[in-house]
Amino acid sequence: MASCCPKEQLQKAATCSICLGYFVNPVSLYCRHHFCSDCIYRTWAGMPTEPACPCCGRRAQPENLMPNRKMVAFVEIIKQVCETPQQEAEEERLCEEHQKPCLLFCKQDNLLLCSVCEQSGKHQAHHMVSVEEAAQVYKDRIHSLLADLRMDRKNCLLKKAKAETESQELLKQTDHEREVFVSELKHLQDFLEGYQDCFLEKLTIVENKVNCKSREFMAELTKDLDFLKKASEELERRCLLPKTQLLQDVGHALPMYTQEIRKMALPFELKWKSWDLLDTNYVLDDVLDQFKDVMSSALLQLEKVNVTLDLEGLHPQVVFSEDHQSMTWRRLEGLLGNLEQAGELSVVLGKEKLYFARYFWEVDVGSEEDWAVGVGTEYMDLEGIAISGPREGIWAFGKWMGKYRAVSPTEFTDVSLKGSPRRIRVCVNGGGERVSFLDADTAVLLYMLSLVIVPSEPFRPFFWVCNKGHLQLNPSGS
Template sequence: MAAENLMESLQEEATCPVCLEYFTEPVTLECGHNFCRACISQCWEGSNTDVSCPQCRETVQQRNLRPNRRLANVIEIAKRLSLQAAKGAGEERLCGEHQEALKLFCEEDQTSVCVVCHLSRDHRDHRVVPIKEAAQEYKVKLQGALGPLRKELEEALALMSEEEEKTTECQMKVKNKREMIAGEFNKLHTLLREEEQLLLQSLEEEERATLQRLQENVTKLSRQSSSLQQLITEIEEKCQQPVVKLLKDVKSTLSRCVSHFHCSYILGGGSGMMCVQAAE
């Protein structure tokens, strides 16, 4: 801690009171105060008369600006010491602007700053605390937030597990339902195929029986047609015979004609046709 305080004191002595950064080309006024050459020139810009020191307000002459080489050497030493201290700290990072260790934390800007940044206009009026103190404070807050977050995570995981179980259960139900539907339709398909085979077999048997009856009727009609043709031929020939020969057995011929006239065809509602013919 003592070394840190000494380092901070050295940095303060090496800081310009105008720009609040390390001296650049430091010069000493008659009153003994030091400033960057550019800073003091900017403060006195536009003034032709005697001017005053920005720190103590003592009247001094503009031409009496003495370069302070010893202070410039001290500044270089302070910069190196600050860099070595930052590297030795390990976890401490350096300020990108001033190459100083980031030992402070600005509460308003929520950023780490170095001692020079703290003294600058950007952070001068801000609440700044040691970076380790800020880290410890926020660590406690973060650890306090872990409890509710872990509880919320546990509840979310439990809900997720329940939803996954419901998902698995739903998938199993759908699978079982799908298998049941497929099984029922397979049974229906089997029954329909069997019924189809029975109907086709019955139709085939009916077709065979019908064709057989029709063929029998065709055969009978063919025989009847042949007999009729024979009788017609006989009658026509008889009509051409002489009177005596024509009258011979004429009753027998007429009798056979009458017998053919009584030949009837019975149509039985699609059950086939039967011809009843008298014997010759």
């Protein structure tokens, strides 16, 4: 709570919010906040982003700093008014028990003491420091806490801006998918009225969820910002108190201003729902002539598959977990050591037989290379498979020989990525004739392959490891 004392208000008006001392060579920003020239330059020097006002966060141009000569005269007047002998006298508090000046501070009990108290049995073995030293230590702690609060506030502002951007992008994407879906359905409007209403309802639900989660997220961030602002103002006020008042209740004053800023983000569920809507539109592409035959509730429903590995035809250099949920390649003496030769034998399919619909599953690929995930046909030949060019019956994405690559019956492509995904989501769209590979941690599309599947013939999840490769199916959090 801000103080109502006129003298304290005058002192605060003449105080730099960075160093908490009287202004020295004060300068003003365009937003009309004032700082010591050295303080603001040091603050900006430590910022990883563009210079901004430490108080309101508005962008600032260092070359536009304006010296404030009126503030210099104002500070001198404030010093004369506020720094009086009476104030110095107030700082010399007398011990209530011995009526001696309290010139010492007991660090064990957090109490102001006189010289007689120091010699008493109660405090004789305690660590004593001067009032000046204790006050300076306490001020240093306040400065440190203020710095943390300012950084937390800055992070909150960045999170808020990012959340607003992500919300708008998701809303734009849902709006775009609405337009695409309605456009495709105009050719078969009579037959697809039911599907159109269903899809629009999904879009509205996602849009409402985005708006709702965004409002909740903004509200929580606003609470955090309000707390940080009020805490900063109160600490600034306390720092202006005389030394003796400053040290009162020192053991309980600071902890009340600490609060962990909640780590929040817009739920990934919204991104997956947005991707689900986008993926649904592929169902409508290139199948209008067969739409009446292939459209069904199963085709529109994205089904999660818990994949298990088929251990038939194992190579001794491929090691599996007992639950058939992970596979690792290991080098054994006396067996094939060449990467290309070993790769011919280390392909494994999932047990699950998948048909003409939409599925997804996730695989933890870790940080090593020499792995690939995707889909393969039910009766693909596992003998002599080397992933060094286009392969019949395989649609896969992975990393081997130092590069990310995609392989299918018609292409073998190097893929450039900004990051290194550790968890891959494989999305198969039978109706849309596509298999997509996404970063499961960020919902970013990594690559997409055209998929040719005969509705009556099943396909199966595809996995390949070699050298240091390790795959974990259905990782936690998927």
